[in-house]
Amino acid sequence: MARSARAQEEIRRFLDIGAVQVAELDLDGDEAVLRPGPGSPPVTHGEVFVLVRRGGRPVGTLLGRVPEGADAKAVLAERARAECGAAVFGGPGQPPFTTVVVATRERAGQLARALDSLLAQDHPRFEIVVVDNAPVTDETRELVERKYAERVRYVCEPVPGLAAAHNAGLDAVRGEVVAFTDDDVVADPRWLTELTAPFAADAGLGCSTGLILPARLTTPAQVLLESHGGFAKGFTPRTYDPAHPPGDEPLFPFTAGRFGSGANMAFRTAVLRSVGGFDPATGAGTAARGGDDLYGFVRVLAQGHRLHYTPYALVWHHHRETWRDLETQAYGYGAGLTAYLTAVLVNRPALLPAFLARLPRGLAHARTLTAVRDTDPADGTGAPGDHDERTHPWPRRLSRLQRRGMVYGPVGYLRARYALRAAVREQTAQRAKTAQGAR
Secondary structure: OHHHHHHHHHHHHHHOOEEEEEEEEEEEEEEEEHHHOOOOOOOOOOEEEEEEEOOOOEEEEEEEEEEOOOOHHHHHHHHHHHHOOOOOOOOOOOOEEEEEEEOOOOOOHHHHHHHHHHHHOOOOOOOEEEEEEEEOOOHHHHHHHOOOOOOOOEEEEOOOOEEEEEHHHOOOOOEEEEEEEEEEEEEOOOHHHHHHHHHOOOOEEEEEEEEEOOOOOHHHHHHHHOOOOOOOOOOEEEEEEEOOOOOOOOOOOOHHOOOOOOOOOOEHHHHHHHOOOOOOOOOOOOOOOOOOOOOOOHHHHHHOOHHHHHHHHEEEEEOOHHHHHHHHHHHHHHHHHHHHHHHHHHHHHHHHHHHHHHHHHHHHHHHHHHHOOOOOHOOOOOOOOOOOEEEEEEEEHHHHHHHHHHOOOOHHHHHHHHHHHHHHHHHHHHHHHHHHHHO
């Protein structure tokens, strides 16, 4: 098929992807409670992406179809009982004092929604710090001061970039553990407790990550992203220990994207500070385009600390809505992947031999990540599927952009380092000028 005809076919298939409802179903014995996802209307007939809970904790997802006129709860509960077996787990334990850091930039409406969910957490002792990154208006500061002044601390970080913002938040942390999330999420009420309790149970734990599910699947772009695996890493808790590298992860620890994502992560504060925080030349808002969270994961593991993934710590993420957003995201993912690897090797050269030993397999893994897959919604492949399985639909255009991003990533990182140094010099000169004028 000619390239132009193939592109037109991909566009047609993309536009044919229909909306999917989002809901959660809590099973407790013979009882079942069906609720719409955050911000979603009540469940009706049609396709439904369902989070299944047992005892309030997430245990799996399924994609069900409710026939017109049928009882949605009965239909979905029958499927869930058949597909999601009983789970056995104890309580999360007593979590340590925690600081939640939310970096934001000119998105006060989304930020307010996220903060409302964070303030409803069942964690016994926590604080919230909002970092306003390179603001061009006073909208974020005014929101915090007007609505959240007594419950949320405000920090302004003039240097652009998500990692710089996270480092500014880290400087302000008072908690034993620091948790990070984004301004486009809604946090489950048990999120913070489930994410941070493992630190009390394991003194060698340096980082924890949690489950990310879609808040809405109303546009083709949102459905396509989730059908590619989204941000979730499955429903099995897992601990990664550098002293005992996992046998099924031959690229460990360099496939950091398998550990979690920056919208749902926490670190022992002292450990994150000991590795210097995040590299400010990585992350969204810089020429590197991303990779700040992956950098943090690898640095903590490389220092000998364990990382724990728990599916019980849940945030609902508002996926981007348009094809153009997906293009930007695909390129950014590719760039962030190789940018963070460059950052790790620049800042920790001792890891170079281990990296080179894994490089051939790493290249094969990269090809798998960016492989083109069929996107025909007629055969069901355009629907959300099992998480963390790279057999989901991914159009050729997005695959090419992701690979181009991978090629660009190291260049982007070096450009970001140069820009950061220039910004620091400018700020130093400005402070000196201000101090001189005050004399």
